Amino acid sequence: MLKLKPGQLISENSLCTRYNVSRTPIRSALSRLAGVGLVDIVPKSGSRVSMINMEIVKQIIYERFALESMVLKDFIAIATESDIKKIEKSVIKLTKSYENTKNFKPDKFKETDLSMHELWYKKTGHTYLWEQIRKSDSNYTRFCMLDMLECKNYEQVILEHKQMYEMIKNRDTSKIEEIVKKHLYGGVERVNAALSNKFDEMFIAY
Incomplete structure (x- = not known):
């Protein structure tokens, strides 16, 4: 994802040549991508990668902040020592995946990041909610990838x-909102800091 930048024009001819197919399957694929918000098809003008709608991103973050704060509070209330150990292992795995610079893969790092969150959603019986998060709107998904790949947010x-692991281990619910808010809104601050130069052409202007 993001190999083609938001706003970038898409050449049907190039895609036909690359995949050695006619225009019909290429247009069908672009139509499906348009259906999930990844491509804008402009009649008589061609196609382009859709811009990221920052207003939608902010609303999804707001929703996830409210939801995740409640789920984490419920998790802390019922977590066993075995559950806490799993969280610890997840943090260790995340740290080691970044330290292993030779074999570092951003997509694997992101999956390890998400696996920690998945643990407390499943433990509290909110599997459906977690599945909805994983199917997040294309604006939010691409925003997260932009933050990771361009802003290098790994550390x-x-x-x-x-910090979340320590909070869970100590069963301290007093800092949930503070830590979760920082975790979810950090990307907005990082991208905003760069918005005036290399990222501004990727977002819908308001």
């Missing part, structure tokens, strides 16, 4: 996961 993510 900050590791630090925040360590």
Whole structure:
């Protein structure tokens, strides 16, 4: 994801040549991508990668902040020592995946990041909610990837996961909103800091 930047024009001819197919399957694929919000098809003008709608991103973060704060509070109330150990292992795995620079893969790092969150959603019986998060709107999904790949947020993510682990281990619910808010809204601050130069052409202007 993000190999083609938001706003970038899409050449049907190039895609036909690359995949050695006619225009019909290419247009069908672009139509499906448009259906999930990843492509804008402009009649008589061609197609382009859709811009990221920052207003939608902010609303999804707001929703997830409210939800995740409640789920984490419920998790702390019922977590066993075995559950806490799993969280610890997840943080260790996340840290080691970044330290192993030779074999570091951003997509694997992101999956390890998400696996920690998945633990407390499943433990509290909110599997459906977690599945909805994983199917997040394309604006939010691409925003998260942009933050990770362009802003290089790895060390900050590791630090925040360590803070969440300590909070869970100590069964301290007093800092849930503070830590979760910092974790979820950090990307907005990082991208905003860069918005005036290399990222501004990727977002819908308001």
